[in-house]
Amino acid sequence: xxxxxxxxxxxxxxxxxxxxxxxxxxxxxxxxxxxxxxxxxxxxxxxxxxxxxxxxxxxxxxxxxxxxxxxxxxxxxxxxxxxxxxxxxxxxxxxxxxxxxxxxxxxxxxxxxxxxxxxxxxxxxxxxxxxxxxxxxxxxxxxxxxxxxxxxxxxxxxxxxxxxxxxxxxxxxxxxxxxxxxxxxxxxxxxxxxxxxxxxxxxxxxxxxxxxxxxxxxxxxxxxxxxxxxxxxxxxxxxxxxxxxxxxxxxxxxxxxxxxxxxxxxx
Amino acid sequence: xxxxxxxxxxxxxxxxxxxxxxxxxxxxxxxxxxxxxxxxxxxxxxxxxxxxxxxxxxxxxxxxxxxxxxxxxxxxxxxxxxxxxxxxxxxxxxxxxxxxxxxxxxxxxxxxxxxxxxxxxxxxxxxxxxxxxxxxxxxxxxxxxxxxxxxxxxxxxxxxxxxxxxxxxxxxxxxxxxxxxxxxxxxxxxxxxxxxxxxxxxxxxxxxxxxxxxxxxxxxxxxxxxxxxxxxxxxxxxxxxxxxxxxxxxxxxxxxx
Ligand SMILES: Nc1ncnc2c1ncn2[C@@H]1O[C@H](COP(=O)(O)OP(=O)(O)O)[C@@H](O)[C@H]1O
Ligand SMILES: [Mg+2]
Numbered sequence: 001x002x003x004x005x006x007x008x009x010x011x012x013x014x015x016x017x018x019x020x021x022x023x024x025x026x027x028x029x030x031x032x033x034x035x036x037x038x039x040x041x042x043x044x045x046x047x048x049x050x051x052x053x054x055x056x057x058x059x060x061x062x063x064x065x066x067x068x069x070x071x072x073x074x075x076x077x078x079x080x081x082x083x084x085x086x087x088x089x090x091x092x093x094x095x096x097x098x099x100x101x102x103x104x105x106x107x108x109x110x111x112x113x114x115x116x117x118x119x120x121x122x123x124x125x126x127x128x129x130x131x132x133x134x135x136x137x138x139x140x141x142x143x144x145x146x147x148x149x150x151x152x153x154x155x156x157x158x159x160x161x162x163x164x165x166x167x168x169x170x171x172x173x174x175x176x177x178x179x180x181x182x183x184x185x186x187x188x189x190x191x192x193x194x195x196x197x198x199x200x201x202x203x204x205x206x207x208x209x210x211x212x213x214x215x216x217x218x219x220x221x222x223x224x225x226x227x228x229x230x231x232x233x234x235x236x237x238x239x240x241x242x243x244x245x246x247x248x249x250x251x252x253x254x255x256x257x258x259x260x261x262x263x264x265x266x267x
Numbered sequence: 268x269x270x271x272x273x274x275x276x277x278x279x280x281x282x283x284x285x286x287x288x289x290x291x292x293x294x295x296x297x298x299x300x301x302x303x304x305x306x307x308x309x310x311x312x313x314x315x316x317x318x319x320x321x322x323x324x325x326x327x328x329x330x331x332x333x334x335x336x337x338x339x340x341x342x343x344x345x346x347x348x349x350x351x352x353x354x355x356x357x358x359x360x361x362x363x364x365x366x367x368x369x370x371x372x373x374x375x376x377x378x379x380x381x382x383x384x385x386x387x388x389x390x391x392x393x394x395x396x397x398x399x400x401x402x403x404x405x406x407x408x409x410x411x412x413x414x415x416x417x418x419x420x421x422x423x424x425x426x427x428x429x430x431x432x433x434x435x436x437x438x439x440x441x442x443x444x445x446x447x448x449x450x451x452x453x454x455x456x457x458x459x460x461x462x463x464x465x466x467x468x469x470x471x472x473x474x475x476x477x478x479x480x481x482x483x484x485x486x487x488x489x490x491x492x493x494x495x496x497x498x499x500x501x502x503x504x505x506x507x508x509x510x511x512x513x514x515x516x517x518x519x520x521x522x523x524x
Contacts, residue, residue: 170359173327174373174424175349184372188363265363265404 031055053235058242061235075243077219078209081137085144086205090198092145093152097197100153101160102186114154122147123211135216140209147208148201155200159193160186192263199255206248274460275350275427277303277326281335284321295321297485299335303428303462303477308454310471311464312514313481313489314522319464322486323432326462327353339428349373352426356433358413360405366416367392367401373424391419394453411442415449422453431463435470447473451498468514472507473500480514483521490517 018025038054041047053061065071100107126143133139163186171181213222221240228236282299285292295318303309311319324330325337328347337344339351352373360369370388379387392398395415405413414434421429435443451474454461465471471478472494480489492514496506 166355166357166359167361169327169329169347170353170355170361171372172329172347173349173351173353173426173430174376174420176372176376180376185361188361191363263363265406 050232051234053238058235058238062239062242065236065239071239071243074219074221074224074240075247077217077223078213078221078244079247081140081212081220082144082202082205082209085141085209086148086202088141088145089148089152089201089205093149093197093201094156094194097153097156097194098160098187098190101157101190102182107157114150118150118154122150122208126212126215130215140212140217143212144205144208148205151204152197152201155197156190156194159190159197162193163189192259192266195255195259195262199252199259202251202255203248206244206251210244274306274458275340276305277301277428277460277462278338279322279326279335280338282322282325282332282337283334284318284325284330284332294485296332297487299481299486299488301479301488301491303460305460306458307476308461308463308474309477309479310475311462311479311481312468312471312518313466313486314483314518315466317481317483317521318486319466319481320432322481323430323462323464326428327351327430349377349424350427351430352421352424352428353430353432354414354417354421354434356436358405358410358417360413360417360420362405365402365404366397366408369405369416370401370420370423372420377424387423391423392416394422395419395449409442410438411446414438414446418450418453422457422459426459428460428462431461433464433466436465443470448499450474455498468511468518469502472510472514473502478514480517489521 032055035054035056038049038052038057041052042049046052062071096110100110122143125146126139129139129143129146133142167185167189168181171185176184209220210222210225213220214226217223221244224240225237228234228240279299279301282296283294284296285294287293299318299322301309301322311322313319321330325332326339326344328344328351331345344351360366361372364372367388370391371384374384374387388401389398392401395418397412397415397419400408400412400416405416408416418434435446438446447470450461453459463471463474475494478492478494480492481487482489492510494510496504496510500507502508
């Protein structure tokens with residue numbers, strides 16, 4: 001430990017600085033390369049330049065869409081569906097995963113159902129949900145909820161099941177009741193898994209919302225991509241894609257920070 | 268212990284245990300009967316795999332005997348309970364709780380008022396010399412400190428019997444020696460009934476008032492030896508070495524048999 005600290009102190013400050021900003025550098029480099037490629041394409045016509053806007057053009061479109069409120073409208077539509085669907089998934093997934101992880105009867109009932117449903121990519125069920133629930137928001141929200149549920153349920157279930165038996169024994173010899181063991185041992189022990197499940201569940205929600213909005217939506221980032229295709233507005237498609245990427249990244253980043261703070265005892 | 272009227276007596280009578288894994292049955296304990304003196308320090312000594320942990324886990328209530336019964340103060344044991352505290356070799360501290368919160372776990376469950384709880388936790392942390400480390404998480408503590416916290420946690424719940432399964436087995440020699448001395452000090456002060464599992468002859472002779480030697484699997488009781496040397500015991504004394512030699516012969520016969 002002290003060895004590592006000493007070595008770190010000896011490293012050149014310029015290298016430390018470089019390492020800190022490496023991700024930013026890499027992304028900047030990629031954006032420049034993209035723009036150069038687009039300029040080259042205009043000269044050489046590898047593909048129709050309309051289909052391949054440079055990073056500056058995309059940034060300009062994003063700026064314009066932000067000013068007109070177009071971006072906010074689509075972003076809002078997607079986000080509200082994601083938040084709705086994800087919340088349903090979390091509200092059902094966490095308690096059900098917890099109970100199933102503690103109760104052999106319930107897990108025995110759920111296990112076969114989940115084993116059969118899990119290998120089916122949620123997207124495969126989207127058209128069925130549209131047939132059942134119509135083309136509006138309901139089917140999209142339920143679809144997201146379904147996809148995120150699996151992630152949240154399974155991670156929670158595994159977390160609760162993998163609680164170190166030694167902890168349970170220790171609590172028993174300290175005279176803890178079943179309820180106290182659940183609240184004070186099982187839940188805190190499984191909490192890192194549960195929070196990870198929630199983070200992954202949210203990521204899944206973002207993953208599938210785009211597909212859901214390809215079908216019968218009038219707003220949303222997925223709709224924006226699909227709609228722009230008709231008018232060859234590749235820049236708008238890219239704005240939508242990058243927005244989704246940035247949002248997912250920001251959420252992941254925040255959640256990981258929260259996790260690190262919440263579970264400091266793990267370090 | 269503190270606040271208890273006398274220490275508990277523990278009895279195992281005619282214990283038999285078979286573990287079944289797949290299609291093979293393993294007879295682990297066969298007709299084991301042990302009487303543990305109240306306020307005594309009893310060591311279970313035997314080659315590894317002879318069933319010491321199994322027997323201790325039965326007293327704790329984690330494992331059911333196939334035949335026979337275990338009683339504490341005459342009452343038959345069927346499940347784990349607060350009257351039998353346990354210290355595990357792997358410490359088993361709750362990593363999401365600080366040292367003080369770990370120690371508080373037992374008494375808090377009994378609904379001790381806040382102020383009282385604080386006082387109890389402080390006194391037991393002090394008992395194991397960790398009054399300054401109450402707000403440390405276990406992963407920031409050394410192995411020896413963790414085991415001290417685990418001991419304080421078990422004691423703070425005021426069990427009638429303290430069960431210890433090779434509690435110092437994972438510690439380095441020096442730390443082990445220190446903790447043995449500390450355990451003796453605490454035991455003499457609190458007049459606890461202790462059942463202590465070990466496969467170290469020297470550890471048994473250093474600590475115990477009574478040493479129960481087990482045969483190799485299937486574990487039976489080979490011999491019970493009373494040790495009435497005064498504490499602290501001098502490992503180079505003639506009596507110490509004599510007992511050590513005797514035990515060595517007994518255990519050696521088991522390992523080589
Ligand atoms: N839950 C179990 N299932 C099957 N076999 C077990 C189980 N617990 C212990 N055993 C076996 O019983 C024997 C005695 O184990 P244990 O009581 O841990 O011995 P010791 O503590 O003396 O080393 C060993 O052979 C071990 O493999
Ligand atoms: Mg053992």
